[in-house]
Amino acid sequence: MIADVLIIGTGISGLSFAIKLAECNSEISIVLISKDQVSEGNTKYAQGGIAVVSDFEKDSFQKHIQDTLTAGAGACNPEVVKFVVEEGKDRLKELITWGIQFDKQKRSLHLVKEGGHSEKRVVHYKDHTGLHVQEALINKIKSFQNIQILENHTLVDLITDHHSEKKYNRCYGAYVISKEEESILKISAKITALCTGGAGSLYAHSTNPSIATGDGLGAAYRAKVHMDKLPYVQFHPTALYPKVNENTFLITEAVRGAGAKLRNCSGEYFMKNYDPRKELAPRDIVARAIQKEILKQEENFVFLDCSDITIETWKKQFPNIYTTCASLDIHLPKDLIPVVPAAHYFCGGIEVNSASESRLKGLYAIGECSSTGLHGANRLASNSLLEALVFSHRAALDVINALKSELPDPTFYDALPEWKGDAYSNSVEIKEIRQLRIQLQEIMTHHVGIFKTKEGLMKANLEMFEIYKKVQKIYNQHKLTNGMCELRNMVSIAHLIIQQAQSITTNKGVFYNHDYA
Numbered sequence: 001m002i003a004d005v006l007i008i009g010t011g012i013s014g015l016s017f018a019i020k021l022a023e024c025n026s027e028i029s030i031v032l033i034s035k036d037q038v039s040e041g042n043t044k045y046a047q048g049g050i051a052v053v054s055d056f057e058k059d060s061f062q063k064h065i066q067d068t069l070t071a072g073a074g075a076c077n078p079e080v081v082k083f084v085v086e087e088g089k090d091r092l093k094e095l096i097t098w099g100i101q102f103d104k105q106k107r108s109l110h111l112v113k114e115g116g117h118s119e120k121r122v123v124h125y126k127d128h129t130g131l132h133v134q135e136a137l138i139n140k141i142k143s144f145q146n147i148q149i150l151e152n153h154t155l156v157d158l159i160t161d162h163h164s165e166k167k168y169n170r171c172y173g174a175y176v177i178s179k180e181e182e183s184i185l186k187i188s189a190k191i192t193a194l195c196t197g198g199a200g201s202l203y204a205h206s207t208n209p210s211i212a213t214g215d216g217l218g219a220a221y222r223a224k225v226h227m228d229k230l231p232y233v234q235f236h237p238t239a240l241y242p243k244v245n246e247n248t249f250l251i252t253e254a255v256r257g258a259g260a261k262l263r264n265c266s267g268e269y270f271m272k273n274y275d276p277r278k279e280l281a282p283r284d285i286v287a288r289a290i291q292k293e294i295l296k297q298e299e300n301f302v303f304l305d306c307s308d309i310t311i312e313t314w315k316k317q318f319p320n321i322y323t324t325c326a327s328l329d330i331h332l333p334k335d336l337i338p339v340v341p342a343a344h345y346f347c348g349g350i351e352v353n354s355a356s357e358s359r360l361k362g363l364y365a366i367g368e369c370s371s372t373g374l375h376g377a378n379r380l381a382s383n384s385l386l387e388a389l390v391f392s393h394r395a396a397l398d399v400i401n402a403l404k405s406e407l408p409d410p411t412f413y414d415a416l417p418e419w420k421g422d423a424y425s426n427s428v429e430i431k432e433i434r435q436l437r438i439q440l441q442e443i444m445t446h447h448v449g450i451f452k453t454k455e456g457l458m459k460a461n462l463e464m465f466e467i468y469k470k471v472q473k474i475y476n477q478h479k480l481t482n483g484m485c486e487l488r489n490m491v492s493i494a495h496l497i498i499q500q501a502q503s504i505t506t507n508k509g510v511f512y513n514h515d516y517a
């Protein structure tokens with residue numbers, strides 16, 4: 001299969017990038033693949049909303065820029081922060097033009113204040129903004145004849161000079177598992193975009209769906225593409241404890257924005273001891289405070305006291321959380337919600353320029369798998385959907401131009417080799433894979449989580465290498481399966497995170513090593 005543009009991932013970045021390209025040029029062929037169903041990924045679970053300045057009487061670009069820089073703890077790229085914040089307004093307008101509605105108050109957008117924001121500026125659709133936006137984008141994409149969507153197709157590896165006799169120092173597409181055909185396809189493409197999301201599943205407790213295994217990062221790593229700030233993993237302070245049907249359920253920051261307060265198991269409101277902004281301090285500070293209280297009290301959770309939020313607000317603004325809690329016998333607003341921090345967002349990723357292109361020509365990375373310079377050492381709440389929209393727009397403009405420039409001859413793409421090795425077989429169940437995945441998550445959670453130490457990282461490095469050797473052995477001896485691909489990526493990225501974490505000697509943002517405190 002040959003395409004002009006291959007997009008790997010169907011979250012907000014992949015979908016909006018495809019729409020933008022197709023709107024600019026209806027002649028280019030676009031193939032969009034997703035590992036699972038088209039709707040599965042982090043986007044679907046985003047609750048809070050999109051941070052965009054829209055009320056210019058109270059808010060300003062400068063305030064949003066300053067909040068982003070403050071949360072990023074001096075590690076953001078100020079130029080990137082400026083253009084993302086300023087361009088957000090047009091991207092939001094565009095979503096609205098595409099028919100996507102957001103909650104309103106009278107005739108204006110209803111704005112919410114989240115942790116680290118100095119003003120109310122988060123636009124949202126109830127408490128399931130991500131799902132709402134994603135469904136609308138999926139509907140819109142169906143109207144374009146030149147976009148082909150392939151669900152249940154898993155990226156295995158990128159096609160690069162390593163696979164080719166002729167060398168152009170570019171990316172030429174990807175090898176992909178087709179679940180239905182039980183085979184590995186070659187999809188050659190002039191431009192390839194990784195929109196593969198995050199890697200929360202590296203941790204035992206994560207707000208991400210289980211498919212968030214860092215596959216794009218793993219493939220980029222094997223293609224020797226430069227990656228940046230990987231150890232800056234943001235933990236969301238408030239995930240519901242315990243899990244719901246094996247999944248971690250998020251209690252959005254907007255609930256604290258609406259007045260919910262944190263209490264430890266002795267009933268004390270403890271945030272005043274950690275930061276003057278209390279519950280609305282940036283996520284890293286709140287997550288560490290909760291973790292400290294949990295360790296101090298030898299408990300598994302703390303509580304969110306939501307008694308100041310009216311039942312009308314719950315039903316109108318947070319219906320999803322309200323019903324989920326009710327199903328667990330937690331009746332809001334009177335009952336306390338037990339919460340724990342959970343791995344939530346990868347601030348780092350594939351290093352890209354201001355058009356979202358990586359250091360490997362022809363390979364773009366957009367959304368959570370990229371490192372644009374916006375988040376620095378800590379992402380400001382609701383800035384990631386914004387980032388995905390701004391960078392998919394910029395990438396589309398860049399790609400439209402790139403497709404007009406001189407590229408390898410079409411016969412070159414035809415001649416690229418097929419995947420070497422045994423075809424995929426879904427029937428081969430390798431029990432060890434599940435076991436190794438759990439072991440890997442335990443190592444990451446205990447030694448590479450909210451709190452790290454030099455000794456813990458050293459231990460993690462050795463233990464992860466043992467897992468890596470076992471994974472390589474299975475990889476060499478078996479046919480490829482989805483589970484195998486995921487584990488191979490997880491172990492590579494875990495190893496890289498540990499190694500990069502060992503070289504960081506200053507605590508900043510979400511990164512905290514006790515030995516450098």
Ligand SMILES: Cc1cc2nc3c(=O)[nH]c(=O)nc-3n(C[C@H](O)[C@H](O)[C@H](O)COP(=O)(O)OP(=O)(O)OC[C@H]3O[C@@H](n4cnc5c(N)ncnc54)[C@H](O)[C@@H]3O)c2cc1C
Nearest residue numbers: 009010011013035041042043048049155197367368382385
């Ligand atoms: C619970 C939760 C709440 C959140 N709330 C907010 C919020 O309120 N505001 C905000 O700004 N951000 C929020 N975030 C973060 C935000 O949702 C994500 O950063 C963003 O949606 C990522 O979009 P994406 O397009 O980069 O990736 P995703 O939406 O994760 O999509 C990844 C895509 O890649 C595909 N993929 C992955 N691996 C492969 C492979 N090997 N082969 C083929 N396809 C592959 C998947 O199938 C999927 O289609 C939240 C995240 C979570 C988990």
